[in-house]
Amino acid sequence: MKKCKKKSKCSYCGEPVTNGDYMVVGKLWKKVGAEHAMHRVYYFRWHVDCWVEQGKKRADEVAENTIDMRSSGRPRLELSDTDRAERNKLLARRSMTIMRIRRAQEANPYDIDRLVRLGTKLHQIDSLLSNVGGLPRSWAKN
Ligand SMILES: [Zn+2]
Numbered sequence: 355m356k357k358c359k360k361k362s363k364c365s366y367c368g369e370p371v372t373n374g375d376y377m378v379v380g381k382l383w384k385k386v387g388a389e390h391a392m393h394r395v396y397y398f399r400w401h402v403d404c405w406v407e408q409g410k411k412r413a414d415e416v417a418e419n420t421i422d423m424r425s426s427g428r429p430r431l432e433l434s435d436t437d438r439a440e441r442n443k444l445l446a447r448r449s450m451t452i453m454r455i456r457r458a459q460e461a462n463p464y465d466i467d468r469l470v471r472l473g474t475k476l477h478q479i480d481s482l483l484s485n486v487g488g489l490p491r492s493w494a495k496n
Contacts (some may be wrong), residue, residue, distance in 0.1 A: 366404035378405040378470050380477055398477075402466060406459065409473055413452045433487055441486040448479045 356379065362371050371377045380398040400408065433441060455472045458465060483489055 362399050364401050364404050365398040366400050366408045369401070371399055371401060376402050376466075378402055378466070378473070380405075380470075380474055405473065406463065406469065409455055409469065410459070412476075413456050437486045441483065444479055444483050444486065448476065448483070451476050451479060 357374060357376060359373070361373060362377075363369070364371050364377075365380075378400045380400070451472055455469065455476070458468050458472060462468075480489060
């Protein structure tokens with residue numbers, strides 16, 4: 355978390371984040387092109403409240419969709435064994451991270467630094483997942 359120095363737009367509510375406001379900055383790497391190890395970096399800015407709000411929304415959606423996933427026989431992704439193992443590892447790490455975010459929020463909703471660290475980790479896992487099939491489709495709603 356840091357203080358806003360330059361006016362920018364909140365990635366969640368679309369309202370401006372103004373000078374002196376606290377804001378959360380997130381980074382997301384996306385691979386551009388299969389052969390070239392090019393990465394494009396996306397920056398996200400949120401009001402602190404919006405950041406917490408979108409984190410909760412994601413966690414809730416994932417919790418709901420985990421149940422759907424088991425009951426509906428979704429087609430398997432075409433992945434090599436190595437990629438599938440990597441993907442399963444990332445998915446496990448992802449749900450672990452979401453659990454830790456929820457616990458951290460329950461324990462102390464004002465420990466923003468910790469929430470930001472976990473949120474950044476979640477974004478990193480998501481961007482790694484995009485190399486091995488991406489998020490399960492039902493998760494990618496927002
Ligand atoms: Zn906002």
